[in-house]
Amino acid sequence: MPKPGFMVSEVYRNLFRKRATILYPFKERELVHLPEGFRGRIVFHRDKCIGCRICFMVCPARAIEMVKDEKGLRPVFHIYRCIYCGQCAENCPRKAIEMSDIFENIAFDKKTLVVK
């Protein structure tokens, strides 16, 4: 038996509930909670890197570039190409690559989105 206006009681109950919207990004930034294991921006520890080039071979988006510096080969990460898959962090034999929980990776200039 169809009852017109079936949702009336639910709709009026929602008038008194707290809103479901978080007022990010102007006011309530601390309410955005990220679980552990969140795949955010790459953080690189230079001292643990041995220059094996596995991250360069594995990256699906070709966002890693190998350069030579005074200690040997090391990767440079181009964040604007990164697809946050986590393959580099997973395959690094010395755990020199880590994924942090920074998710706001935007900039006006592409050259600032590079992790050295």
Place this chain on the structure above:
Amino acid sequence: MIEILYKILEILVFPGFTFIGLLSLLYEWIDRKFYARLQNRVGPLYAGPHGILQPLADFIKLLAKEDITPQAADKLLFTLTPIIFFTLNLLLTLLLPIYSTSGVISFTGDLIFFVASLTIISIIVYTAGIASVNRFATIGAERAMLQLIGYEIPFMLSIISVALTANSLTIRNIVEKQSGLWYVFGPHILSFIIFVITAQAELERVPFDIPEAEQEIVAGWLVEFSGKKLALFRIGRDIETLLLCGLGAALFLGGPAGPVIPGLEPLLYTLYFVLKSIVILLILTTLRAIFARMRIDQMINISWKYLIPLALISVLLARVIY
């Protein structure tokens, strides 16, 4: 001489055009905020405290946008229809009893004038759709006319039942006759329900926003209007909302009647009128939130099979009981 000046001030400022303009923007804000709270959202928030300036901001933004006229459109009608729509709606607000039992203008038979002008407004909508020569606009205009066939008769019948009880076709007399008991608490509860449903259809809101169905025909008859013309249509639609809520408050809820302190009468009367029309506005917003959209053939079906017999019964009740 001072009388004429006083009247001009009434027409232009209070309770005339400026007051109506600002009040209709307030009503749009109340509608959007209430609708959002019913859906557990926030609604307008950032323009002004609690977003109260958002409708004004939308209006000003539209005035600044580019105004494009399609090449194939009928240029005279395309330019005239927004102006006539806005002007007619604004003119009719002078008939509402806002600050006393009669409006700024009141004459015998002004209820008939009111209802006939609302029909002309719907025909203006049709003309606007046909004048912008576009497939979607044609379909939207045709649907608007079909919807007019559906809701016009129950709308008029519900108003006629009130006029029969009050024995007059002047809004002032109907308001004055309600000083004892408001009509909605009497046998006119059925007319009130039919009035609310057909007002929703007149204003083209869900479940009756068929001429403007966004998912199917982009924007229906409004599709080619942009810039200042769209701004005039939108604010005309807001003023029409104020008109119908005000008419409902005047005919069914006793107009500006209520407990008074002598000396402060215009202010208190305005306050009561605004509060009562906000109650009707909240009912219309709830209707908007709990239904899906109907198809045009289903709408005409329901209107002729259920609404018109109920409206006839309400007229009969009005005649028999009073």
Place this chain on the structure above:
Amino acid sequence: MSFYIPIGPQHPVHPEPLLMKFKVEGEQVVDVEINVSYTHRGIEKGFEYRDYLKGIYLAERICGICNAAHTVCYTQNIEQLLGKEIPPRAKYLRLIVEELSRIHSHLLWLGLAAHQIGFETLFMYVWRDRERVLDVIEAITGNRVVTSYNTIGGVRRDINPQIEHKIRKAMDYLEKRTKYFKKVIMEEPTVLMRTQNVGILKPREAIELFAVGPVLRASGIKHDVRADDPYIAHDEVPFNVATYDTCDVYARILVRIDEVLECINMIRYSLDHLPSGPYRLKLPIIIRPPPGESVSRVEAPRGELLHYVMSDGTEKPYRYKVRTPTLANIPATARMLTSRKNYVVYIADIPIIFGSIDPCLCCTGRVAFVDIEKGRSWVWSYSQLIKYSRERFERHD
């Protein structure tokens, strides 16, 4: 008198581009012509330039919402080529994430269907409750929509008891809300008016036109890849195949809501019976499978998904083919959208009929030829395509 209406590539409501040209008379639709060539991205060619590990991420991005199904199909394909079997814990974990993504996809679709019939309130409520599923998926895999959970040889992460507790609480909440939405659909008269006897596809037509997924199951035909051809752990986790008999849009909505309830039960069962052990096989980064071919099929949220791979011994595939469920449903949609003798289709029914097949047009793009000067567009038939490919093969030989 009749004229043509385009529900065109740019539309304010349909989020993906396709062109449907309708011939209408008044308010009734008489004929339709569908053109799906706007989202062709060259993915099948892209597979030939990437080795197998990078190909997982390309397969994942064929479709944003069904990405779990695409990766399960891809990794299953490659594991069949290599001849390896993944450990039982990996199978159950893959099943949990696949069913969670099915719940997510169906809830997203339910909100969109409510939006197509103008019911904004239901749209907002369903999308608010979908956030719980996204939080659970984020806790398990690290990202909300594009999960990147499967890899060749198993899954990439394990779950711990905190995540398990979170999953169970979310399942309880979702079951309550889904039953409420089912009651709203079945009892609100405006929804019933818009969805009953609209978009009818008779069972015989459904089989002739090769419809797949919930479109087929809403016409009364009991066919589901998880039951007929079980993959990962579907032969051990019991479930019912949801079918309805009325063959219209109303039946399709109810089939999908019932599938959500079944998924909730399957997740609870697999959490109770999760085997212990390793969750991943150790495989090298660059894989060189032996030459051969392999086919795998999976029940994506939209229907049956098919992947085919042919390898020639190197680290990149020689040919990869994807057949998505929406492409299979397009001829059935064209049949549903034309009026016949006593079955009338109105313009107002177009969005909900098209929405009821759950279109995911990013999976669908195929090529069409357009001649701008003469103003016409055409597609090749199967025999023309075979003739062209033979000529090219002979010329390059």
